[in-house]
Amino acid sequence: MTDPKTPLSEMRERIDSIDRQIQQLISERARHAQTVAKVKGEGLSAIDYYRPEREAHVLRMVVDRNQGPLSDAEMVRLFREIMSSCLAQEDPLKIGFLGPEGTFSEQAVRKHFGHAAYGLPLGSIEEVFQEVAAGHADFGVVPVENSGQGMIQVTLDMFLTSEATICGEIELRVHQCLHSLSGRLEDVRRVYAHAQSLQQCKTWLRINLPEVECIAVSSNAEAARLALHADDAAAIAGETAGKVYRLKTVAQGIEDRADNTTRFLVIGRSLFPPSGNDRTSLLITVNDKPGALYDVLSPFAKHGVSLNRIESRPAHTGKWQYAFFIDVSGHIDSPALQAAVQEIGTSAATIRVLGSYPVALP
Ligand SMILES: O=C(O)C(=O)C[C@]1(C(=O)O)C=C[C@@H](O)C=C1
Structure with a gap:
């Protein structure tokens, strides 16, 4: 800690010296990231260089090392921006979101992908799904749940008809x-x-x-x-x-609840490897028979998989048929989840892995 009696000019010299070191290290890091990119292949698209599981791991180490005075969320934000710039050296990721400019969805894009990514404001949640499917956007960011009001049904329903995968989640404190x-x-x-x-x-x-x-x-x-x-x-x-x-x-700060938070999903076209602390989203439809939901849920308990949330929606395949959106802890590659999913598959009408992705960072 600097003695508060140290003259201002001297304290600023120290800050200047630290800034020089930080800048040198950022440049060195960016050069390393370029070398890593070369290993992945030359002239690929941004999406081929992007590794969300590695980014989540890097940011978790940042949180573990943090001893203040900056908060975990601030530290994560700074390192997120460094990684965003390192990745954009090749080609910026293109991220579709519910526009126009200035929405909370755009804030969620910046929180997750940093400012070096290219944001593509779109007219509706449906359009975000369409642009990702068509390959015009590498990923999309869509709201899925608010802490006070529950699930955003348009988003859930889009998974019934689209082949989008879930590649990440973002939690954003919403201050109105x-x-x-x-x-x-x-x-x-x-x-x-x-x-x-x-x-x-x-x-x-x-x-x-x-x-x-x-x-x-x-x-x-x-x-x-x-x-x-x-x-x-x-x-x-x-x-x-x-x-x-x-x-x-x-x-x-006119929101009624002080903890007002919206959860967003990052949607894409592929599945990613484990990051070490993941969640898996499943979409399951059941046949109309006694104990159908029990048959879906009991394998999770049997194989020690924790259930994070369950939401039912009309399946749009026939009257009174339901689709269950189920989030569980862990990555689909884990033996416990593999076993549970296999067992559910024997009784459910359909089961689809929407994605396994890193649990939201601060
Ligand atoms: O580790 C990698 O694979 C990298 O490309 C480096 C790096 C980084 O800056 O740390 C950059 C982009 C990836 O999304 C993940 C990490």
Whole structure:
């Protein structure tokens, strides 16, 4: 620790010297990453160089080594950006997300892939799946669950008809703000936001803006765009969206629950090897017979596999037929999960491994 009585100029010299070393080491790291890329092959596409399991492992080591004062999340963010730049030396990854610019989905893209990746804003969750399937995007990032409101059904339903795989998960703390042209609460007569965001801020709106009209629109960024053209409107959106659309912030942290978190999935076209701390998502349909769900769940218990979540959706294959989205701990390559899946396969109508991917980092 530097003595606080040390003159400012001396402390800055020390910082300059540390920066020189950090910069040298970053350059050295980038050169090593180039050499690793050469081993993988010359002139390949970004996706051929990308190793999510290795990135998760590197970031977990960062967390294990961290002794502060920066938080684990800050350290992970910094190292994520270094890896993002190292990877983009070859060719940046192209990531589709639910646009426009400034959405929480874009924040999730940056959290997981860093700023050197190329973000491709798309019009809907369906379009994200389509662009990934067509190979126009290497990966897509789609919201799947909110801690307060539960699963996002459009996303789950897309897996029933698309062949997308799950390659990662991202947890994003969602802080909502109210933005407007004037930045004054008393000018607000209408509030635009995505339906989910209106729900997340229901209590705050009831207490602070009891008389205003709340209008649900396609995204919070769209809400910000609408607020930009009206003196008496405001938009609920994240801090980034407020900045992108140059609105003033009326209030910050207006979400009803302090732990408001959205989970996103990274969708792609392939499966990846184990990272050491993984989750597997399965899509299982059952025949309409007594004990069908028991037959699906009991092999997990028998083989010591922990169940993380289960969600049922109409299977769209016939009336009263259901598909179960099941998340379990571990990678599909593990013997326990292999055994459980094999056993379930003998009773379930269909079973599909959507993906095994590293558990979300801070
Ligand atoms: O270890 C590798 O395979 C690398 O390509 C290096 C590296 C890194 O910067 O650490 C870069 C990109 C990959 O996605 C994973 C890791």
